[in-house]
């Protein structure tokens with residue numbers, strides 16, 4: 550990853566002093582107020598290609614002390630919904646604890662239990678390190694996780710390995726599966742806005758897609774997500790979400806009315 554990150558969610562008020570972009574005017578996450586979103590018919594349905602990976606392919610699943618990251622092959626691509634083509638780099642999650650929710654974005658002041666981010670880079674750049682310093686460099690697909698009546702077989706492919714990587718910097722290889730199963734079935738309904746990475750260096754180079762439809766996990770699965778991992782000095786890795794950032798005049802677009 551991009552060098553060691555000697556920051557934590559506890560010292561987030563200090564981020565801007567060491568990473569100037571963290572104090573910028575196009576920061577993420579934001580609170581989405583559906584009364585203020587602008588319907589934009591030119592926002593086409595998101596289409597994904599190559600997201601269904603054979604089980605013989607193995608993917609690295611890592612506890613990096615801030616979240617759990619599943620590294621993704623560049624063969625996964627967003628083929629519609631953005632002006633340019635973007636290819637996958639990694640996906641990771643943000644969550645709360647047994648005491649409360651931990652999504653990064655909110656909708657009408659509602660915070661969801663958790664949120665998935667699938668990070669992609671613009672293929673006009675050679676790699677993510679180059680892409681992430683350009684305004685059109687990154688596309689992150691975000692979706693909210695909620696508790697429902699049934700176990701989610703796609704999240705099971707990640708959650709069943711978490712006990713093996715409880716400690717910071719521990720990693721394990723997991724078999725490929727259909728990564729699209731981690732996202733909502735309906736990829737037509739989404740919010741779009743220009744924002745940033747929600748972690749230092751907070752580069753303001755992310756074209757965010759936040760899906761309107763949520764993904765459902767069982768209560769047991771959500772409990773595994775919020776209780777298994779450990780971060781710095783073995784403390785529970787929980788509430789790994791950044792506080793809401795001001796819009797500074799930005800408009801949130803919606804692909805639906």
Ligand SMILES: NS(=O)(=O)c1c(F)c(F)c(SCCc2ccc(C(=O)O)cc2)c(F)c1NC1CCCCCCC1
Pocket residue numbers: 550551552553554613615616618638639641666668677681689745746747748749
């Ligand atoms: N919501 S987000 O997309 O901004 C985001 C977070 F909020 C994140 F919290 C994270 S994890 C923190 C950054 C980090 C730390 C260590 C390592 C490592 O040891 O490999 C890697 C990364 C995290 F990895 C990401 N996404 C990364 C941002 C880091 C720089 C670009 C790499 C892919 C996207």
Ligand SMILES: [Zn+2]
Pocket residue numbers: 641642643666747
């Ligand atoms: Zn994230």
